[in-house]
Amino acid sequence: MTQTLVPTVADRLRAIVGSDHVITQPDRLVAYESDGLTAYRVAPRAVVLPETTEQVSKVLEVLHGEGIDVIPRGAGTGLSGGALPSSDGVIVGTARMNRILSIDDQNRLATVQPGVINARLTKATEPYGLYYAPDPASQSACTLGGNVAENSGGPHCLKYGVTSRYVTGLTVVMADGEVVRFGGAGLEAAAGLDLVGLFVGSEGCFGIATEIEVRLLPKAEGVRTLLGLFDTMAAAGHAVTDIISSGLMPAAVEIVDHATIVAVEASVFAAGYPTDAGAALVIEFDGTEAGLDDDANRAEQCCLAAGAIEVRRAASEEERIGLWKGRKKAFGAMGRIAPDLLVQDATVPRTRLPEVLARITEIGEEYGLNIANVFHAGDGNLHPNILFDRQNQDELERVERASREIMTLCVSVGGTITGEHGVGIDKRGYMPLVHNEVELEMLRRARWVFDPGGNLNPGKVVQ
Amino acid sequence: MAGTPVTLKGGSLAGALEAQRERLLPCVHCGFCLPACPTYNRLGDENDSPRGRLHLMLAVVEGRLDPSSDAFQTHLDRCLGCRACETVCPSGVEYGTLLELARETATEARRPDVFSRALLTVMGSRALRALFFLGGRFMRVTGLANVAVRRLSGDGIAGKLRFALAMLSATEEAGLERHGRASGSGAWVSAADDGSSLTPSPPVGSAGVLHGCVQDGLYARINEATARTLDANGFDVRVVTRQDCCGALHAHGGDLTTARRLALRNIEAFERVGVDWVVVNAAGCGAAMKEYGVLFEGDAMEERARAFSDKVRDISELLVSAGPRVGAPVECSVAYDHPCHLMHAQGVTAEPLQVLNAVPGVDVRVVAKADECCGGAGIYGMTHPDLGARIGGDKVAAVRDTGADLACTPNPGCMMQIGAGLRMEGASGEVVHPIELLDQSYQRAGYYT
Ligand SMILES: Cc1cc2nc3c(=O)[nH]c(=O)nc-3n(C[C@H](O)[C@H](O)[C@H](O)COP(=O)(O)OP(=O)(O)OC[C@H]3O[C@@H](n4cnc5c(N)ncnc54)[C@H](O)[C@@H]3O)c2cc1C
Numbered sequence: 021m022t023q024t025l026v027p028t029v030a031d032r033l034r035a036i037v038g039s040d041h042v043i044t045q046p047d048r049l050v051a052y053e054s055d056g057l058t059a060y061r062v063a064p065r066a067v068v069l070p071e072t073t074e075q076v077s078k079v080l081e082v083l084h085g086e087g088i089d090v091i092p093r094g095a096g097t098g099l100s101g102g103a104l105p106s107s108d109g110v111i112v113g114t115a116r117m118n119r120i121l122s123i124d125d126q127n128r129l130a131t132v133q134p135g136v137i138n139a140r141l142t143k144a145t146e147p148y149g150l151y152y153a154p155d156p157a158s159q160s161a162c163t164l165g166g167n168v169a170e171n172s173g174g175p176h177c178l179k180y181g182v183t184s185r186y187v188t189g190l191t192v193v194m195a196d197g198e199v200v201r202f203g204g205a206g207l208e209a210a211a212g213l214d215l216v217g218l219f220v221g222s223e224g225c226f227g228i229a230t231e232i233e234v235r236l237l238p239k240a241e242g243v244r245t246l247l248g249l250f251d252t253m254a255a256a257g258h259a260v261t262d263i264i265s266s267g268l269m270p271a272a273v274e275i276v277d278h279a280t281i282v283a284v285e286a287s288v289f290a291a292g293y294p295t296d297a298g299a300a301l302v303i304e305f306d307g308t309e310a311g312l313d314d315d316a317n318r319a320e321q322c323c324l325a326a327g328a329i330e331v332r333r334a335a336s337e338e339e340r341i342g343l344w345k346g347r348k349k350a351f352g353a354m355g356r357i358a359p360d361l362l363v364q365d366a367t368v369p370r371t372r373l374p375e376v377l378a379r380i381t382e383i384g385e386e387y388g389l390n391i392a393n394v395f396h397a398g399d400g401n402l403h404p405n406i407l408f409d410r411q412n413q414d415e416l417e418r419v420e421r422a423s424r425e426i427m428t429l430c431v432s433v434g435g436t437i438t439g440e441h442g443v444g445i446d447k448r449g450y451m452p453l454v455h456n457e458v459e460l461e462m463l464r465r466a467r468w469v470f471d472p473g474g475n476l477n478p479g480k481v482v483q
Numbered sequence: 484m485a486g487t488p489v490t491l492k493g494g495s496l497a498g499a500l501e502a503q504r505e506r507l508l509p510c511v512h513c514g515f516c517l518p519a520c521p522t523y524n525r526l527g528d529e530n531d532s533p534r535g536r537l538h539l540m541l542a543v544v545e546g547r548l549d550p551s552s553d554a555f556q557t558h559l560d561r562c563l564g565c566r567a568c569e570t571v572c573p574s575g576v577e578y579g580t581l582l583e584l585a586r587e588t589a590t591e592a593r594r595p596d597v598f599s600r601a602l603l604t605v606m607g608s609r610a611l612r613a614l615f616f617l618g619g620r621f622m623r624v625t626g627l628a629n630v631a632v633r634r635l636s637g638d639g640i641a642g643k644l645r646f647a648l649a650m651l652s653a654t655e656e657a658g659l660e661r662h663g664r665a666s667g668s669g670a671w672v673s674a675a676d677d678g679s680s681l682t683p684s685p686p687v688g689s690a691g692v693l694h695g696c697v698q699d700g701l702y703a704r705i706n707e708a709t710a711r712t713l714d715a716n717g718f719d720v721r722v723v724t725r726q727d728c729c730g731a732l733h734a735h736g737g738d739l740t741t742a743r744r745l746a747l748r749n750i751e752a753f754e755r756v757g758v759d760w761v762v763v764n765a766a767g768c769g770a771a772m773k774e775y776g777v778l779f780e781g782d783a784m785e786e787r788a789r790a791f792s793d794k795v796r797d798i799s800e801l802l803v804s805a806g807p808r809v810g811a812p813v814e815c816s817v818a819y820d821h822p823c824h825l826m827h828a829q830g831v832t833a834e835p836l837q838v839l840n841a842v843p844g845v846d847v848r849v850v851a852k853a854d855e856c857c858g859g860a861g862i863y864g865m866t867h868p869d870l871g872a873r874i875g876g877d878k879v880a881a882v883r884d885t886g887a888d889l890a891c892t893p894n895p896g897c898m899m900q901i902g903a904g905l906r907m908e909g910a911s912g913e914v915v916h917p918i919e920l921l922d923q924s925y926q927r928a929g930y931y932t
């Protein structure tokens with residue numbers, strides 16, 4: 021049962037952030053009981069919405085003094101339950117910390133508050149011919165604070181790398197309210213150890229990032245986007261392996277399976293994928309104009325050699341956006357075919373993709389579950405989407421067991437339990453699959469260095 | 484750690500919402516709708532986000548939240564009903580429909596305030612409405628509304644009254660005649676001179692125009708312009724008597740019973756005349772009438788209502804289907820804003836701009852963030868003065884930033900809201916409907932003689 025906050029504590033928080041920005045009434049806490057992972061629901065004791073680093077610092081000082089746990093929250097799009105509240109904790113949300121503080125086009129750097137939405141940063145830097153490279157499929161909604169905490173990736177991270185490659189400086193409020201600065205002004209490896217690198221991916225367990233400095237990239241001169249349509253996932257999987265091993269360097273290679281195609285085509289974002297195709301690949305090349313057509317032609321040959329029924333090419337920016345839509349909106353579109361959805365996230369060596377996909381289909385059949393696949397094929401980052409109905413208790417248990425089997429499978433072929441969504445609460449139980457006790461202890465100690473009292477996002481990642 | 488999977492509790496106080504579990508389930512909690520929501524963007528509270536509001540509805544349906552609770556009442560009430568969340572939702576969640584049903588449940592659980600009830604009563608009755616708008620026109624003609632906007636203070640009751648009167652004074656006709664005649668020589672070319680079609684194309688069907696409540700009361704000129712421009716584009720315009728208010732205000736306010744009564748009257752009136760198209764020049768009314776089928780879901784009337792809805796078109800859609808004919812120049816610049824109930828509820832965005840394209844000389848400047856609500860949302864400015872003023876203020880600033888001569892938007896509610904906002908800031912605040920410009924252009928081209 022959720023405990024309410026002692027009135028005096030609530031009053032002190034209100035004095036810091038203003039009374040409208042502290043939520044304590046139980047009725048109003050319901051909206052915060054889940055993030056993007058709806059299989060779990062826990063209402064927090066309170067939600068605090070500060071606006072500045074200073075306010076975050078004071079809020080954390082009060083909560084720390086009272087020994088109250090803190091759950092940082094961005095947009096709540098996380099898929100591993102990272103922002104899932106605990107019933108005795110308080111959410112500190114960054115929704116009001118949404119200002120872009122500076123754009124330095126000369127040095128190609130931007131500094132933002134953590135609540136700034138990923139896509140908004142790219143939009144704001146467009147006039148300078150720049151953009152922010154990591155592009156999670158949720159980029160229109162997720163925050164940069166969440167991206168930093170999860171070390172998020174996206175389709176184009178195949179070529180450009182994930183969030184950690186772009187974060188150059190951080191202002192962080194520690195559990196006790198102390199404000200510290202790591203890196204800054206483009207100096208990734210500041211004097212001493214790389215604390216920025218350590219913080220990125222810390223899933224809200226090390227501190228609250230309140231200012232984030234990131235590196236921007238100049239927009240590529242040209243882009244070519246292909247859509248390869250296949251009869252089977254296996255054929256598409258082979259095409260991926262061939263493209264990468266032929267030495268091509270695509271910016272993105274994404275795969276969408278039959279079930280997903282059907283869901284997307286039934287949604288408002290219908291992208292014109294034929295619904296009888298067994299799988300679709302979205303392949304993109306970008307860079308200087310010279311050579312792009314060559315690359316695209318070679319990729320097309322790889323697809324055809326692997327048995328593609330058809331390869332389409334986007335002729336305009338609109339067509340390109342259309343081809344991507346089917347991929348980017350896939351998760352939401354799944355809501356059309358099932359009430360609930362568990363998105364798994366695991367990485368396997370690319371060469372093992374075809375066999376792993378085949379085995380996942382079998383696991384689905386064994387447990388009587390529908391599994392739809394849509395993922396970053398280029399770097400072997402799988403996202404099996406298990407469809408279910410939470411009202412069916414028996415199905416819920418089968419989902420649990422199937423998930424575990426998929427994870428074990430991925431680890432057994434040399435993969436790992438997360439590609440980009442983080443461990444959070446959902447995959448905490450799988451940690452022993454990839455880490456031995458010594459490593460787990462190191463993780464606990466690293467956490468202790470930042471948060472000796474264990475008040476930040478307790479129960480997440482490792483126990 | 485309390486991360487137990489959820490089990491459902493039985494029991495429900497959910498009333499109208501109860502039957503809507505199926506409509507709620509497609510929401511996968513992805514959060515894509517959050518950045519599209521004007522209230523969430525300004526308040527940062529997830530209870531004031533689309534996903535949060537849907538979650539509150541689900542909690543009511545699941546019997547975990549009382550519909551009379553502060554959370555359910557306040558946060559649903561604070562929703563603008565702009566449906567920007569629907570446009571971005573990959574799961575196709577029918578937020579607008581759910582909102583209406585949730586509001587019915589909310590008003591059953593707790594009576595809305597006197598002010599809102601009074602307004603719905605007035606709009607739901609032809610006689611009261613006539614009286615109400617007569618008073619309005621009197622205040623407008625005598626200039627009393629304008630004086631009051633200048634004199635009243637901005638706080639409390641006086642502030643609300645001032646805003647209401649500013650909305651009223653914003654319905655004044657813009658002096659379109661003066662634009663593009665600076666030389667006084669009638670220097671514009673007639674459409675005939677540049678070879679564009681002057682002879683009307685053969686009739687493209689019969690059309691009846693919805694008069695509406697606010698349009699009929701304060702914007703009769705727009706209804707007339709609608710009929711004239713349709714006629715000039717070859718439509719056979721028929722007079723449809725005994726029609727009524729579309730019921731959108733009632734539906735949005737949770738009074739679905741009155742909304743159905745009004746809808747039925749309109750269905751009967753238009754069926755009686757037997758037109759091919761039901762033409763609407765108010766985005767809010769058009770959206771509601773295109774959804775009459777949903778309003779009568781599960782009722783014996785459903786099929787008839789759906790057939791009616793299939794005939795409903797925004798005036799811009801119909802004109803674009805027939806061309807529209809190009810008129811004579813009206814030299815002016817307009818700041819164009821998309822009405823939510825056209826863009827998000829009906830998915831109509833290009834057509835009004837195409838209509839403006841048929842008026843040579845108009846320099847159309849789409850305002851920044853034109854996809855965001857102006858804060859009009861019925862009488863939001865009066866029921867939520869602070870938040871309404873913030874949302875409205877941002878829109879007014881965006882309109883002023885264009886530096887255009889006039890504001891232009893195809894929905895009376897938004898015209899009043901934007902016009903009021905401009906007037907409160909002391910700007911001239913002229914706002915036109917695209918049809919008014921087309922009508923002026925046609926007059927100059929001599930299409931009506
Ligand atoms: C449809 C969909 C598609 C997705 N696609 C991708 C994808 O392609 N790639 C990918 O990597 N992820 C993807 N995700 C997952 C999710 O969007 C990312 O993990 C994202 O970074 C989370 O951001 P958020 O703002 O929603 O954070 P939240 O979910 O609110 O929080 C995530 C974690 O970050 C912590 N946190 C938040 N803000 C801060 C802060 N300022 N300081 C410290 N800790 C903080 C929280 O405590 C939590 O542990 C997807 C999600 C959805 C729903």
Ligand code: SF4
Pocket residue numbers: 352355509510511512513514515516517533534537568571572573574575576
């Ligand atoms: S975008 Fe749609 S599916 Fe996603 S949270 Fe909003 S309403 Fe739900």
Ligand code: SF4
Pocket residue numbers: 519520521522523531532533536561562563564565566567568569578
């Ligand atoms: S209708 Fe508008 S105000 Fe209401 S939840 Fe949707 S986006 Fe927000």
